[in-house]
Amino acid sequence: MYKFISWNVNGLRAVYGKGFADIFKELDADFFCLQETKMQAGQLDLEFPGYRSYWNYADKKGYSGTAIYTRHEPVSVTFGIGIDEHDHEGRVITLEMNDFFLVCVYTPNSQDGLKRLDYRMKWEDDFRNYLCGLASQEYPAEDGSTRRKGVIVCGDLNVAHKEIDLKNPKTNRMNAGFTDEERAQFTNLLEAGFIDTFRYFHPDQTDIYSWWSYRFQARQKNAGWRIDYFVVSENLRDRLAGAEIHTEIFGSDHCPVELTLKTQHAAL
Numbered sequence: 001m002y003k004f005i006s007w008n009v010n011g012l013r014a015v016y017g018k019g020f021a022d023i024f025k026e027l028d029a030d031f032f033c034l035q036e037t038k039m040q041a042g043q044l045d046l047e048f049p050g051y052r053s054y055w056n057y058a059d060k061k062g063y064s065g066t067a068i069y070t071r072h073e074p075v076s077v078t079f080g081i082g083i084d085e086h087d088h089e090g091r092v093i094t095l096e097m098n099d100f101f102l103v104c105v106y107t108p109n110s111q112d113g114l115k116r117l118d119y120r121m122k123w124e125d126d127f128r129n130y131l132c133g134l135a136s137q138e139y140p141a142e143d144g145s146t147r148r149k150g151v152i153v154c155g156d157l158n159v160a161h162k163e164i165d166l167k168n169p170k171t172n173r174m175n176a177g178f179t180d181e182e183r184a185q186f187t188n189l190l191e192a193g194f195i196d197t198f199r200y201f202h203p204d205q206t207d208i209y210s211w212w213s214y215r216f217q218a219r220q221k222n223a224g225w226r227i228d229y230f231v232v233s234e235n236l237r238d239r240l241a242g243a244e245i246h247t248e249i250f251g252s253d254h255c256p257v258e259l260t261l262k263t264q265h266a267a268l
Contacts, residue, residue, distance in 0.1 A: 001241060002261045005029040006104065006154035008211070008228060008254035012037040012067075013044050018251040024048060027246075027256065030071045035106035035156045037065035056080070058090035065090040066104050066155070072097065081130040086123060094134070099264045100150035100236065101134045107158040110176040117181060124185035132192055135233045150236040152261070153194070156254065157229050161186045161196065164206055165226040177227060189231065197230040197243040197259055208245050211254045230259035
């Protein structure tokens with residue numbers, strides 16, 4: 001079994017001072033993905049025994065940034081999606097493993113007044129095309145046949161897909177993260193052959209969120225949004241073992257989300 005964790009830490013140096021190392025060890029993941037690290041190289045030497053780590057830093061200091069800690073050595077590592085317009089903010093890391101790709105992403109926010117919504121739409125199209133390209137890649141199986149590699153996408157996707165995914169859908173409609181356009185793009189991703197793993201296991205679960213505003217005592221009131229996801233390609237459906245949201249873990253305005261996946265051998 002593989003265990004994956006994804007967490008938007010909203011500043012790794014800040015959350016490090018709130019017990020990050022203990023949380024990391026307690027969650028005991030095979031792959032631990034971070035978004036919004038807000039760091040540059042050399043600002044925090046944070047390594048854990050048994051893990052190697054990969055970092056993608058934004059050109060702009062104190063902004064965005066992603067990281068992956070892994071117990072398993074990847075076949076290859078890619079930073080960004082190969083489009084210059086999108087690859088200066090440290091938003092994507094892809095680990096190629098033997099039978100799947102793991103993509104850690106911090107999706108651009110459409111921002112107040114939706115001033116970045118047009119860019120967000122371009123990002124969504126380009127990122128979905130990138131994922132579909134990964135999903136089309138094949139590898140030789142043990143029985144001599146070829147199979148397509150699975151794709152696991154995790155991170156802060158900055159969208160609540162359905163009304164069930166946020167506390168106050170009526171008053172937030174057309175706010176950043178809950179526009180019709182952003183929601184439609186998430187639907188487009190699912191229709192391209194991907195699964196929202198939390199909804200796969202918990203289709204009707206209400207009042208479980210992964211992000212709460214720091215304002216208005218939102219977390220105490222559980223006035224949150226589910227905007228952090230594990231989304232996987234359809235060919236991994238039979239290997240899905242569980243998906244959870246760790247609302248009990250504090251330290252950021254987001255909480256960690258989890259996916260467990262059967263190993264390839266167990267699925268055969």
